[in-house]
Amino acid sequence: xxxxxxxxxxxxxxxxxxxxxxxxxxxxxxxxxxxxxxxxxxxxxxxxxxxxxxxxxxxxxxxxxxxxxxxxxxxxxxxxxxxxxxxxxxxxxxxxxxxxxxxxxxxxxxxxxxxxxxxxxxxxxxxxxxxxxxxxxxxxxxxxxxxxxxxxxxxxxxxxxxxxxxxxxxxxxxxxxxxxxxxxxxxxxx
Numbered sequence: 001x002x003x004x005x006x007x008x009x010x011x012x013x014x015x016x017x018x019x020x021x022x023x024x025x026x027x028x029x030x031x032x033x034x035x036x037x038x039x040x041x042x043x044x045x046x047x048x049x050x051x052x053x054x055x056x057x058x059x060x061x062x063x064x065x066x067x068x069x070x071x072x073x074x075x076x077x078x079x080x081x082x083x084x085x086x087x088x089x090x091x092x093x094x095x096x097x098x099x100x101x102x103x104x105x106x107x108x109x110x111x112x113x114x115x116x117x118x119x120x121x122x123x124x125x126x127x128x129x130x131x132x133x134x135x136x137x138x139x140x141x142x143x144x145x146x147x148x149x150x151x152x153x154x155x156x157x158x159x160x161x162x163x164x165x166x167x168x169x170x171x172x173x174x175x176x177x178x179x180x181x182x183x184x185x186x187x188x189x190x
Contacts, residue, residue: 016057017065019050024085024167039084043076046083073174087170088179094178097168097176106133106175108185109144112151119187122141123153123180130168130176133157145160154186 023046028035031049035041035111043059050057062083066074076083087095108131109121125131133155134140144150161167168176 013065013068016055017069017073018063019055019085020062020065020075021030021085021088023050024074024083025088026090028091035084035091035093037094039089039095040077041084042083043081043083075171086172087132087174087176089129089132095168095170097170099166100169101156101161102133102167102169102175103135104156106155106157107137107140108133108153108155109140109142109150110153110182111148113148115119115151115188118153119182119185122182123155123185125178130178131180133175133177135173135175151188153188155180156184156186160184 022041023030023033024035024041028041031053033041033046033049043062047058047062049059062081063076066076066083073085074083075086084093084095089095100135110118110123123131132143134143137152140152141147141150144152157175157177160180165177170176
């Protein structure tokens with residue numbers, strides 16, 4: 001019985017995290033939530049409007065998600081009255097990112113089915129505001145696995161930066177840039 005309870009709780013945690021991601025990164029209008037221009041949502045409004053749509057949770061639940069999310073997707077302001085996603089938006093928000101010099105090499109995990117197009121056309125942000133890059137192979141692999149059989153691409157980020165291309169480091173340590181030209185992608189040995 002106790003084990004079932006833990007599984008239900010984990011399922012609820014995942015469901016709430018996905019719900020927050022949907023609202024704070026892609027579609028706040030789903031519940032009539034208003035984000036300010038920096039992507040911040042009022043926590044009480046988030047809780048209240050979610051409850052009206054049948055999704056009930058409280059501040060402690062949100063604090064738990066923010067603290068325990070392995071990808072550290074969300075942040076609170078100092079008094080826990082506002083919350084926002086750290087990156088991954090498909091809606092326009094100003095995350096107040098500061099251009100930052102990246103490491104010489106970053107990694108991008110994607111599905112092998114995308115490889116030909118990427119090597120010809122580069123890496124576009126798609127529906128998101130930025131291309132997401134990882135500093136380590138493990139993270140890039142996990143990201144790529146969500147899209148199918150994974151292929152890891154080495155991105156010559158240092159060369160890009162030296163050519164004046166901006167990079168940003170999100171609060172949860174995801175490297176972001178607008179676009180990656182094919183000439184900055186090292187083809188994998190496959």
